[in-house]
Amino acid sequence: MNKIWKSILSLLLFLLAFTQIDLINAKENENIPREIEMLFSGLDDNESVIELPNGGYIYGNGEVKIFDYLDYIEGKLVPIETYDLNKDINKITVEDAKQQLYIAKDIPMTRGSSVPTQVMQLSAGQIxxxxxxxxxxxxxxxxxxxxxxxxxxxxxxxxxxxDGRVGSASYANDTLRGQTHGIEIYKGQPKYISYGPNGQIYYTYNPINGTYYRVENN
Structure with a gap:
């Protein structure tokens, strides 16, 4: 009989230990602002993303290719960088990415004041x-x-x-020169946008500190 009770007690202690771990993790996740959680909506905390050297994260299967419109080779674009989530040794978990954004959320992070020339190509399901x-x-x-x-x-x-806008390079340059163009997007309201084969650029005026965006091929 004593053996049975010892087994039951051991099992209860085991379950209690795991419950405490879950409560600790839940407490940590409570600190993550809703906006950061929404940025990663649809992604499990244990899934992986690649943190890019100049900021941002990419998610999805297959290669993500980056080109530069200023770098033509024999009349065509050639990738200057390629990332593959299945092979990249620098990938981190979604949970780690959330924690990084949470830690840095009150630190001003000045972003590009000029129109980008580098182009990221997203395949199906990539974010x-x-x-x-x-x-x-x-x-x-x-x-x-x-x-x-x-x-x-x-x-x-x-x-x-x-809020922000999404425009082509031409629209973004016009906006920078004082003629505002591009499609408006409003916080928390997803919008599908196409400029045909032309690149799409996100831009925002005097952004509230901590503004984020997400773009996906879904």
């Missing part, structure tokens, strides 16, 4: 998630974004904390 925006005047994403031609031209955009 780019920005880090926080701040700064005065017009501020631009670090990349233009295009969908893999095999999936059509539409990309799904969402902005958080503050």
């Amino acid at each position: 780019y998630i920005s880090k926080a925006f701040s700064g005065s005047g017009w501020r631009f994403s670090g990349y233009q974004f295009v969908a893999d031609p095999n999936t059509g031209y539409y990309l799904k955009w969402t902005t958080y904390i503050d």
Whole structure:
């Protein structure tokens, strides 16, 4: 009989230990602001993303290719960077990415004041998630974004904390010169946008500190 009770007690202690771990993790997750949680909506905390050297995260299967419109080789674009979530040794978990954004949420992070020339191509299911925006005047994403031609031209955009716009390079340059163009997107309201084969750029004016955006080929 004593053996039975000892077994039951051991089992109860085991379950209690795991319950305490779950409560600790839940407490940590309570600190993550809703906007950061929404940035990663649909992604499990244990899934992986790649943190890019100049900011932002990419998610999805297959290669993510980055081109530069200023770098033509024999009349065509050649990738200057390629990332593969299945092979990249620098990938981190979604949970780690959330914690990074939470720690840095009150630190001003001035983003691009000029229109980007580098282009990120997203295949089906791939997602780019920005880090926080701040700064005065017009501020631009670090990349233009295009969908893999095999999936059509539409990309799904969402902005958080503050509103923004999405435009082609031409529209972004016009906006920088004082003629505001581009499609408005409102915080927390996803919108599908297409400029045909042209790159799509996110930009926002005097962004509220901690503004983020997400673009996906879904």
